[in-house]
Amino acid sequence: MTPADLPDDLLSAYVDGELDADTRAAVEDQLSASAAWREALAEVTAARDAVRALPPLDLSPEAWDRLLGRVGADEPARSGAPGRVAAFRRSIRRQPGPWIGAVAGAAAVAALVAALVVPNQQRVTPKVATFSTQQQARASVVGDPVSALAGATLTQGMGR
Amino acid sequence: MRTTGWPLGVAALAVAAAAVGLGRAAPAQPSNDAEDLLTSARTASEHASFAGALAVTWRDHGRLRHTETYAQVEDGVIDLGAGQSRVLSRDGQRWVGEPGGWSLVLGPDVRAKIPPPPHAHWDLRAAPGPAVAGQPTMEVDAADPATGATRARFYLDRTTGTLLRRDVLAANGELLREVGFEAIAPVGSALPTPPPRHAAHDEPRPLTAVPSGDPAPETIGRGYQLLGTYRQPDGSVQLYYSDGLFTLSLFEQPGTVDWDALPAGDEQRVRGVETRAYPTPTTSAVVWGLHGVVITCVSDAPPDQARLAVQDVVGGGAGSSVGDDIARFVLGPFGWD
Numbered sequence: 001m002t003p004a005d006l007p008d009d010l011l012s013a014y015v016d017g018e019l020d021a022d023t024r025a026a027v028e029d030q031l032s033a034s035a036a037w038r039e040a041l042a043e044v045t046a047a048r049d050a051v052r053a054l055p056p057l058d059l060s061p062e063a064w065d066r067l068l069g070r071v072g073a074d075e076p077a078r079s080g081a082p083g084r085v086a087a088f089r090r091s092i093r094r095q096p097g098p099w100i101g102a103v104a105g106a107a108a109v110a111a112l113v114a115a116l117v118v119p120n121q122q123r124v125t126p127k128v129a130t131f132s133t134q135q136q137a138r139a140s141v142v143g144d145p146v147s148a149l150a151g152a153t154l155t156q157g158m159g160r
Numbered sequence: 161m162r163t164t165g166w167p168l169g170v171a172a173l174a175v176a177a178a179a180v181g182l183g184r185a186a187p188a189q190p191s192n193d194a195e196d197l198l199t200s201a202r203t204a205s206e207h208a209s210f211a212g213a214l215a216v217t218w219r220d221h222g223r224l225r226h227t228e229t230y231a232q233v234e235d236g237v238i239d240l241g242a243g244q245s246r247v248l249s250r251d252g253q254r255w256v257g258e259p260g261g262w263s264l265v266l267g268p269d270v271r272a273k274i275p276p277p278p279h280a281h282w283d284l285r286a287a288p289g290p291a292v293a294g295q296p297t298m299e300v301d302a303a304d305p306a307t308g309a310t311r312a313r314f315y316l317d318r319t320t321g322t323l324l325r326r327d328v329l330a331a332n333g334e335l336l337r338e339v340g341f342e343a344i345a346p347v348g349s350a351l352p353t354p355p356p357r358h359a360a361h362d363e364p365r366p367l368t369a370v371p372s373g374d375p376a377p378e379t380i381g382r383g384y385q386l387l388g389t390y391r392q393p394d395g396s397v398q399l400y401y402s403d404g405l406f407t408l409s410l411f412e413q414p415g416t417v418d419w420d421a422l423p424a425g426d427e428q429r430v431r432g433v434e435t436r437a438y439p440t441p442t443t444s445a446v447v448w449g450l451h452g453v454v455i456t457c458v459s460d461a462p463p464d465q466a467r468l469a470v471q472d473v474v475g476g477g478a479g480s481s482v483g484d485d486i487a488r489f490v491l492g493p494f495g496w497d
Contacts, residue, residue, distance in 0.1 A: 016367075016391060018365070018367055018368055018391070019368075020368060083242050083243065084230035084241075084242040085213050085228050085229065085230045085242065088211055088212070088213055088230055088343075088345075089213060089343070091345070122415050122416055123415060123416055123417075123418035123421075124413050124414075124415035124416065124417060124418060124449075124454040125417075125418045125421040125422055126411065126413065126417075126422075126447050126454055126456040127394070128438055128440075128445045128447070128456060128458075129440075130394075131396075131398075131409070131411045131445065131456050131458050132440050132443050132445060132458050133256060133265065134265060134266075134364065134392065134398065134409070134411075134458075135400075135407065135408075135409040135443060135458040135459070135460070136442065136443065136460070137247075137254040137256075137265050137266040138266060138388075138398075138400055138407070138409065139407040139460055140249060140254065141252060141266070141269075141272075142202070142275050142387070142402060142407065143202060143407065144201050144202055144205075144323040144326065145202075145205055145238055145249050146205060146214070146231055146233065146238060146240070146323065147323060147326045147339040147442075148442075148460070149238065149240050149247045149249060149254070150214050150216055150229055150231070150240060150339045150441075150442060151216065151339070151440065151441050151442025151443060151460075152240075152247045152254075152256065153229050153240045153241030153242075153245050153246065153247050154216065154227065154229070154245070154440075154441045154442075155440055155441070
């Protein structure tokens with residue numbers, strides 16, 4: 001068996017520590033006995049590390065500052081209401097209330113984004129926006145889904 | 161909730177409410193009733209159909225910020241947001257994005273543990289509440305048993321049990337966050353938003369074993385219990401906790417924090433460890449580095465409550481048992497390197 005024939009998925013799961021004890025022991029037996037398996041393991045590990053080292057897309061600190069500057073507090077941007085909300089309000093024929101439009105929300109969301117990426121393997125910039133979306137998505141499973149996911153609409157899509 | 165004839169129904173309920181004095185002070189219900197209300201609210205949307213404007217308010221450096229989003233609930237399918245910022249929920253799956261560009265960010269996890277009951281760490285009280293989005297409500301207050309201070313308020317539709325508003329409060333009673341419907345209406349004859357046919361798979365994978373073989377902390381802060389561990393698509397590890405009322409996640413990555421690349425935030429030293437905090441509309445996030453691991457804590461709890469968990473994880477800095485556990489967890493031989 002050549003390294004190309006080896007089960008990369010199994011080795012990937014092994015590297016990630018996601019195998020049960022029996023399977024992991026079986027893989028380790030193979031690794032001890034086979035240079036081809038060890039070579040394949042090294043390739044899987046190198047590929048994973050290379051993916052993790054890819055430069056991410058994100059806002060620079062300067063862009064972050066500009067976005068923060070656009071966020072207005074206590075001064076609703078009435079004309080920026082999201083289209084679906086505006087359509088909903090029209091549909092129920094109510095006058096818009098003193099609520100703020102998307103500008104503040106979008107800017108705040110964008111602000112969360114700055115938290116991205118890993119210039120190299122040693123220095124890490126956590127993806128706060130993505131993590132926040134993940135946290136809220138998971139919280140929506142054990143809690144009220146609407147209120148938990150409302151925040152996710154404001155933070156999702158802004159982080160890598 | 162099929163709210164056919166809603167305007168007339170609301171008017172009738174309002175008259176009825178006024179007639180019996182609802183909204184005035186009333187004897188609090190036993191705590192287990194409050195818990196039943198919260199438990200029912202978690203699944204009420206599975207049988208509801210309505211659309212609404214959802215207001216989100218949060219405190220950022222002492223000032224209240226506001227925005228609004230759209231919500232449509234139809235027979236268990238929840239569709240929130242607009243444009244490129246949609247969130248779709250169906251059963252145990254969550255998608256984000258927009259039609260034609262969906263990303264699956266959460267899949268079912270049958271192995272996740274059941275969270276503790278809310279009364280395990282909070283004193284719950286139920287009483288008739290004010291009208292929210294024109295609907296009469298029951299109000300459930302959650303108080304810190306140590307101080308008696310109310311830290312969260314939930315307003316539930318009396319007829320359907322649907323959660324219409326949720327407030328999170330500071331210890332002094334100041335509003336920190338509020339998510340609530342400003343208006344709701346029947347959704348009409350529209351069909352539920354179908355689940356995306358095609359979506360990028362960005363959901364985390366449940367971890368069946370701790371990578372290093374060392375245990376992740378089972379409990380942190382004041383009663384946050386570990387419910388599940390997950391690997392994110394970028395390789396980071398998520399430890400997910402709940403105290404029964406609020407939730408908290410620790411996202412862990414090997415390395416050191418690149419503070420210069422992070423945006424400005426609230427900088428604070430916690431037991432000698434530098435941290436930087438960010439308020440988001442419905443959560444708070446804290447970033448720090450310890451033992452070669454970068455940790456981001458994201459929680460929907462009041463920030464001071466989440467900070468107790470952060471202090472627990474930071475512990476005494478180098479040498480703390482919980483911090484060491486996490487370092488071994490992330491950096492262990494089967495974890496990262």
